[in-house]
Amino acid sequence: MLSRSFRMxxxxxxxxxxxxxxxxxxxxxGLGLFGRSTQIDSTQRAFVMAQTSSGDRPHQPDQxxxxxxxxxDAEDHTTVTAKKxxxxxxxxxxxxxxxxxxxxxxxxxxxxxxxxxxxxxPAFCGTxxxxxxxxxxxxxxxxxxxxxxxxxxTSGTGWPxxxxxxxxxxxxxxxxxxxxMSRVEIECARCTSHLGHVFDDGPEPTGLRFCxxxxxxxxxxxxxxxxxxxxxxxTETAYFAGGCFWGIEHYYQKGEGVxxxxxxxxxGDIENPTYEQVCANEFGFVEAVMVVFDPQTISYExxxxxxxxxxxxxxxxxxxxxxGSQYRSGIYTTSDAQQAAAVAMVQRLEAEGRFARPIVTExxxxxxxxxxxxxxxxxxxxTGRACHVKNPW
Ligand SMILES: [Zn+2]
Numbered sequence: 001m002l003s004r005s006f007r008m009x010x011x012x013x014x015x016x017x018x019x020x021x022x023x024x025x026x027x028x029x030g031l032g033l034f035g036r037s038t039q040i041d042s043t044q045r046a047f048v049m050a051q052t053s054s055g056d057r058p059h060q061p062d063q064x065x066x067x068x069x070x071x072x073d074a075e076d077h078t079t080v081t082a083k084k085x086x087x088x089x090x091x092x093x094x095x096x097x098x099x100x101x102x103x104x105x106x107x108x109x110x111x112x113x114x115x116x117x118x119x120x121x122p123a124f125c126g127t128x129x130x131x132x133x134x135x136x137x138x139x140x141x142x143x144x145x146x147x148x149x150x151x152x153x154t155s156g157t158g159w160p161x162x163x164x165x166x167x168x169x170x171x172x173x174x175x176x177x178x179x180x181m182s183r184v185e186i187e188c189a190r191c192t193s194h195l196g197h198v199f200d201d202g203p204e205p206t207g208l209r210f211c212x213x214x215x216x217x218x219x220x221x222x223x224x225x226x227x228x229x230x231x232x233x234x235t236e237t238a239y240f241a242g243g244c245f246w247g248i249e250h251y252y253q254k255g256e257g258v259x260x261x262x263x264x265x266x267x268g269d270i271e272n273p274t275y276e277q278v279c280a281n282e283f284g285f286v287e288a289v290m291v292v293f294d295p296q297t298i299s300y301e302x303x304x305x306x307x308x309x310x311x312x313x314x315x316x317x318x319x320x321x322x323x324g325s326q327y328r329s330g331i332y333t334t335s336d337a338q339q340a341a342a343v344a345m346v347q348r349l350e351a352e353g354r355f356a357r358p359i360v361t362e363x364x365x366x367x368x369x370x371x372x373x374x375x376x377x378x379x380x381x382x383t384g385r386a387c388h389v390k391n392p393w
């Protein structure tokens with residue numbers, strides 16, 4: 001149900017630690033960022049830029065060499081972190097070192113050499129090079145989906161090649177200066193197993209070529225049952241409208257347990273509306289945010305509380321400078337339980353006298369949600385614009 005555009009937009013490569021800050025390479029699928037003209041996804045192009053960041057990536061690239069299976073008492077440098085989910089809904093929390101070693105023990109010697117010792121299989125010898133079936137390529141060690149058949153192409157290099165990842169948070173990279181070359185090695189984000197390398201001579205729309213070892217992958221054809229470790233977690237979906245969706249999306253995405261927040265339009269009268277049609281206040285749409293969350297980590301009630309912090313629910317058809325019914329306050333529910341919780345929340349806030357005026361938020365069953373154009377997604381984060389929405393966390 002998640003859009004492919006999310007998987008394609010950014011591939012972030014974390015390099016080594018430089019002066020305490022992570023040097024990060026970001027390969028951005030072009031969305032009109034950095035001065036380029038705005039294009040649709042089909043004309044995305046890869047950008048490569050270096051930047052520093054505090055580095056909240058799951059992968060710790062400078063951790064020690066993985067221990068041999070024969071030395072199980074090796075020091076464990078893994079730190080305990082909160083669970084981390086990718087936008088595609090997979091648990092990408094880094095596995096503890098000892099768990100990776102336990103999984104790697106099951107591998108044959110050649111697969112162990114490639115995945116745990118950054119080896120490379122001979123060209124034109126991998127079992128998945130000529131695989132033309134439709135399906136998902138998962139990590140041979142931990143099972144995380146890494147690539148899909150829809151992004152596979154024939155590169156002529158002798159290794160399976162893809163122009164983008166299954167999800168940008170499933171594959172990470174680090175600088176590789178072996179063999180007298182400067183290359184970017186790619187690893188599984190969850191278990192740090194070596195996968196191959198990424199080069200910038202790939203085809204449109206990304207311009208990237210992810211060059212894989214077949215031995216690092218396990219292929220599951222569409223319709224074939226996958227093991228639990230290769231499946232997304234069970235999620236719940238909620239919809240909120242609190243004025244312009246940029247800021248609402250921005251802060252929902254920051255909530256712990258929120259897997260994906262997406263800007264879009266809903267509750268209108270036509271299919272596939274454009275932003276211009278919604279802005280013109282045609283067809284009854286509202287700017288809304290789809291919030292996909294892990295109900296084990298964050299409750300729907302907590303999302304509701306955040307909603308009533310982020311915007312003014314007493315304003316009829318306006319928020320801040322934005323006026324019109326497309327900016328109305330709304331909660332669009334996907335179950336009877338959500339409906340009851342939303343109604344109860346409004347009643348509680350009214351009883352508490354939280355707001356000086358009556359709450360005018362509409363509460364309705366969710367109708368079809370249409371994802372907004374790509375340049376609206378992650379708008380605050382990618383543009384650095386100020387956001388007037390109050391941080392609810
Ligand atoms: Zn893995």
